[in-house]
Amino acid sequence: MPQEKIDLVGPGIKVHSVVRHGGVMIHAEYVGPVACPQCSSEQLRTKDRFVRKLRHESIGTKNTWLYLTLRKYRCEDCRRYFRARVPGLLPYRRSTEMFRQEIFMDHRDGISQQQLHRTRRIGSATVERWFHDHLELKEKMFSSRLCPTVLGIDEHFFTKKQGYATTFCDxxxxxxxxxxxxxxxxxxxxxxxxxxxxxxVQVVCIDLSSSYRSLARKYFPNALIVSDRFHVVRTVIRHFLDTWKLLDPVGRKNRGLLSLMRRKGENLRPEQQARLERYFEQNPAIGMVYKAKEELCELLNQKHRTQKDCRPLISRLLYWIDQLRNSPFEPLRTLGATLSSWRDEIARMWRFTRNNGITEGFHTKMELIQRRAYGFRNFSNYRLRVTGLLLSE
Structure with a gap:
């Protein structure tokens, strides 16, 4: 047995022998410091010896058992009887904390409970209980943390019966x-x-949700609210497509044209641009609306701007809001009203680089956790899984 593996048995533990027979059996004795738990006295008298059989961290692919010899003491000062406390081994447990940590890591990395039951010779219910114990321990480590300075708020779907859940992301x-x-x-x-x-909290990043905006103003009074760029641009494109549907219901159903209309003009190949130009020659009104959409999206996609650089951008934004609100088309008037209501939050996008793309990435990981569990019914269990697995990433 490698010496470095023997050292991992624990501090203060002396290994006497290692036997390989249907696994690995380590015979050891605790020789570390001992003090009375009542009065912390070290004036002790040995009264008895006993052996604890414990499951220990696996050595390679071999299951490991630790036969640990301990002593029972009597304190000469307070006359109390007690048993030695061993680091890494809690009272009344038949496994070391290193073995529990190993099971947690294996189950977290995708090994099923039934597979661990067969290979580690422990019950599947035990795997689930230990997994929850470690998740609760990790969650408690972050329970006293303070709110971050830059906070992202977004919703994600939980279940049909219980609806949506809200994610607060640092x-x-x-x-x-x-x-x-x-x-x-x-x-x-x-x-x-x-x-x-x-x-x-100094900055709160949200989508175009009025309820989240009022919530941020009430509960985070010192924070500046910033709109998420992705949701703003998506809102512009959605209203543009609604306007296109009013002008040409038949062309709107063409999937090839729909794909070209959604993309940025600068990302189109020459043959794709030529196809759009031929379509706009037949429908000049749609071409004008498409050009307006491209200019507005280019304005909204400005990043890393200083306070001085934002002044002309604000003037252009107000100009577009006025043009949209006076448009003859209902979807564009609705878009103008939305941008006018969120003009302050949209203007702050040019200064702040953070967005809710980070939160959306965590939502993807949450979906994977739900799929592995074949769905959750209890929100407390779901929250424990999510926070325990993603808090420390």
């Missing part, structure tokens, strides 16, 4: 901060009130 450190059930202020009130240091 956009600066790329970590999940909290997951709460619901997406209205009434359902999120208790979770928001439990958050510590809400006054520390």
């Amino acid at each position: 956009l600066q450190k790329h970590r999940i901060f909290e997951v709460a059930k619901g997406r209205s202020e009434h359902s999120l009130h208790s979770a928001l009130m439990r958050m510590k240091g809400r006054e520390r």
Whole structure:
């Protein structure tokens, strides 16, 4: 047996022998420091010896058992009897913490409970219980954390019966901060009130949701609200497609044209641009609306701008809002009203580089967790899985 593996048995443990027979059996004795748990005295008298059989961290592919000899003591000062406490071994447990950690890591990495039951010779219910114990321990490590300075808020689907859940993400450190059930202020009130240091939040990034905007203003009073660029551009494209449907219902159903209309003009190949130009020659009104869409999206996609650079951009944004609100088409008037309502939050996009793409990435990982579990019914279990697995990433 390699010496470095013997050292991993634990501090203060002396290995006497290692036997390989249907696995690995380590015979060892605890010789580390011992003190009375009542009075911390080291004036002790040995009264008895006993052996604890424990499951230990596997050596290669071999299951390992640890036969650990311990002593029972009597304190000469307070006359109390007690057994030695061993680091890495909690009372009344038949396995070391290193073995529990190994099972947690294996199950987290995709090894099923039945597979661990067959290879490690432990029950599948034991695997589930240990997995939850480690998740709760990891979640408690972050329970006293303060709110991040840059916070992303977005919703994701949970179940048909229970609806949506809201994700609070630390956009600066790329970590999940909290997951709460619901997406209205009434359902999120208790979770928001439990958050510590809400006054520390400086920036809140959200999509074009009025409920999230009022929630951010109420619970994060010192934060500036910034719109998520992806959702703003998607809103512009959606209203443009609705306008196209009014002007040419038949052409709107052409999937080839639909694909070209959604892309940026600069990303089209020459033959694709020629196809659009031929279509616009037959429908000049659609060509004018398409040109307006391209110019507005180019304006919204500006990044890393200083305060001085933002002044002409704000003038252009107000110009487009005025043009859209006076448009003869209902979808464009609706778009103008939306951009006017969110003009302050949209203008801040040019200064702040953070966006909710980080949060959307975590939502993809949450979907994978749900698929592996074949769905969740209990939101508390779902939150424990998500926070325990993603908090420390």
